[in-house]
Amino acid sequence: MAEIKDPENTILMELKGGTVTIELLPDVAPKHCERMKELARSGAYDNVVFHRVIDGFMAQTGDVSHGNAESDFNIRLAGTGGSDMPDLPAEFSKLPHDRGSIGAARSSNPNSANSQFFVNFKDNSFLNGQYTVYGRVISGMEHVDALGRGEPPANPDRMISVKVAADA
16 A cells, blocks of 8 residues: 555545555646545446556546446447536646556547546656646556456446545
């Protein structure tokens, strides 16, 4: 386990292999960090699938409107929705999309991020300045590395639970 310096800005994401500890970066992207904490606290991320896991690139999850359904149809739709809250404005920074960084998934509109996010498997510098970085994995990256691959994966892995460390 990583040392948690700021429990209010630390996310504990439980995967089948164990806990992934994510340090949020509210000084860099305050709106994105607040949204992740709000969705975690409401339970919206619990049981949501990783609907896009591309080897050597990233693992994407967080479609709270489709991603926690059991049907294959809804899992195929995962990635097309978000929460019922308004989309977030981009909070681009100089932070790189390096291994373990958390980025806000969005459509082609830079101000369309909502609930979906991705974890970079490797340094993806081509994303720098294009997508909001708002956190980084500080322990448990091996559990992200173990996720089943696919778009969507044949048997998608899920976030079992997502909590703010201050509440755990």
